[in-house]
Amino acid sequence: MTNLTSPGETRKINGVKRFMNHAGRDMPMEITIAAEKLVATETDGTLIGQIDYPFVDAAAKRVVLERVFVNPAYRGQGIAGKLMAAFVDYADQAGLTVKLMCPYAKMSFQKHPEYRRLLALEEQN
Structure with missing residues (x-):
């Protein structure tokens, strides 16, 4: 996993992820970390969804997970959960506090x- 902890950096992580959607269709997704967001696209560049997480304290590696968005054309296929899992993997590897x-x-x-x-500590209660 790419270690990306600075605002504004852009990197692809884990190449193309594949999963079966609820209809049994094989769905490839390319996951990219860019400018404080995780973006999922089809291999042709079509937006599938994204997670927005601005840094509130870059030195402390602290982010706010503001939004999980799935393109309406892709909803109901379990994609939001896949995006969350990718974000958690990335945040864990990067040492982020959320x-x-x-x-x-x-x-x-x-x-x-x-x-x-x-x-973050105040969120753990």
């Missing part, structure tokens, strides 16, 4: 207690 603002992200962290290790 504060949650997005309702979906909050639900995801409740559903997956293993994600809680990334939370």
Whole structure:
């Protein structure tokens, strides 16, 4: 996994990820970290979804997970969960501390207690 911890850097992570959507279709996604967001696209560049997480303290590697977005054409296929898993992997590798603002992200962290290790202290209660 690429170590990317500075605002404004852009790197692709993990190449192309493949998963089966709910309809049984093989769906390749390219995951990119760029300008404080994780972006998922099809191999042709079509936006699938993204997670926005601005740095609130770059020196302390602290981010706020503000939004999980899935393009309406791709909703209902489990993509938001795949994006969250990719974000958690990236944040863990990069040593980020996370504060949650997005309702979906909050639900995801409740559903997956293993994600809680990334939370800022005030979020762990």
